[in-house]
Amino acid sequence: MPEGHSVHRIARQFARNFVGEIVHVSSPQGRFADGAAILEGRTMTDARAVGKQMFLEFDGGLWLRVHLGIYGAWDFAGEITTDATIRSAAGRMGQTNQRGTDLPVPDDGTLDDAAGEDSVRSIGAPRKARLHMAESERENDDADFVFPPDPVGAERVRLLTDAAVADLRGPTACEVLDEAGVRKVLDRLGPDPQNDAGPDAAERFVSAVRAKRTAIGLLLMDQSVVSGIGNVYRAELLFRARLEPHIPGNRLESSVVRALWEDWSRLLDIGVRTGQMMTMDGLSGDAYRRAMADRSERHWVYKREGLPCRVCGTNIVMEMMASRKLYWCPVCQA
Numbered sequence: 001m002p003e004g005h006s007v008h009r010i011a012r013q014f015a016r017n018f019v020g021e022i023v024h025v026s027s028p029q030g031r032f033a034d035g036a037a038i039l040e041g042r043t044m045t046d047a048r049a050v051g052k053q054m055f056l057e058f059d060g061g062l063w064l065r066v067h068l069g070i071y072g073a074w075d076f077a078g079e080i081t082t083d084a085t086i087r088s089a090a091g092r093m094g095q096t097n098q099r100g101t102d103l104p105v106p107d108d109g110t111l112d113d114a115a116g117e118d119s120v121r122s123i124g125a126p127r128k129a130r131l132h133m134a135e136s137e138r139e140n141d142d143a144d145f146v147f148p149p150d151p152v153g154a155e156r157v158r159l160l161t162d163a164a165v166a167d168l169r170g171p172t173a174c175e176v177l178d179e180a181g182v183r184k185v186l187d188r189l190g191p192d193p194q195n196d197a198g199p200d201a202a203e204r205f206v207s208a209v210r211a212k213r214t215a216i217g218l219l220l221m222d223q224s225v226v227s228g229i230g231n232v233y234r235a236e237l238l239f240r241a242r243l244e245p246h247i248p249g250n251r252l253e254s255s256v257v258r259a260l261w262e263d264w265s266r267l268l269d270i271g272v273r274t275g276q277m278m279t280m281d282g283l284s285g286d287a288y289r290r291a292m293a294d295r296s297e298r299h300w301v302y303k304r305e306g307l308p309c310r311v312c313g314t315n316i317v318m319e320m321m322a323s324r325k326l327y328w329c330p331v332c333q334a
C-alpha cells in the first residue's frame, strides 16, 4: 500500500500538470459516472495530500477525494513534468521496484541542486511521457503513444486536459465532496507533518498517543493518531527509536513520543523528495547509492526477519500485529 510519501508525490504531480487547467472528467468503467458528470468541465484549483488520502479541488468548491488502498494506481500520460528522481531511476523506483535514483546526494541524505536543471527543485519543462504512480513509480520510455491513449482496464476516473491525462484504477475510495464533506474527513485524520510542521501538530500527536493504552506499534498505523505511516515506516521508526513495539502509548514519556514525531517528519520529507523510503542515516557515496537502489540495503528491520540486526547481530523477528507484519529487533528494542 502506498505510504504517505507516495500520495504527496502524486498530489505534486497534479499540481504541476493539472492545477489551473480545465479538466474533462469521465468514468470509462462507469462506476463513477455520476461523480464525473458533476466535475466535468471544471478547472482544477488545488491538489493536496493528507496522509494516505488525496484531495483534488475544482472550481465551485467541489473536491475529488481518492484513497488508493492496496491496489489503486494513477497513470499519467501526455505533456508530463517528471522530476529528476523519476528520470534518474531509469524508469523504475519505489518500494517494490528497486532501481532507485542515482543522483548525487550529500551526507545528510538530502538531494541537492548539484544536478542543475535535472535537480529535484528545478523541475524541467513538460515533455511527452507516461508515468505510473502507486506504491511504486515507473516512467515508460515509449514516447510514441497516441494522445490521449485509449482507456484500458477497469478505469474508474479519467481526468483529461488539452495536454495531459490521468487515469485512476482500483482505488478504495473515490468520491466528490463539498467543503463540509472534506472537513468531516480531515477531522478524523491525525496530523501530517508535510502539512503542519508546527508545535501544535506535534502536541496533537503526543497527546493522542499518550491518551491510549494501545501498543505504540498499533498507534503509529492508526490514521486518526498520525497520518501517512504504513508498515515500512512503522517498523523503521520503532527501531530508530529503539522502542519495544508493544509498549502502551500511555506508558511513554512525552519526550519519547515527540521524538517519534520529529523522526517521522524527517523520514517523510526524504520520502517525498526522493520517492524512496530511505530509513537509514549516515550513508554517503556508494553506500547511499546502493541503499537507494536496493531495499535490502535501505532498512534497519523491515523484511529482514531471520537476518542479523545491523546493530547488535541478533536475528530480526517478524510477528503478526493486528494482522500486519511487524519486524523488530528483540534486543535493541527490549
Ligand SMILES: [Zn+2]
Pocket (backbone or CB within 6 Å): 309, 310, 311, 312, 313, 314, 329, 330, 331, 332, 333
Ligand atoms: Zn539489534
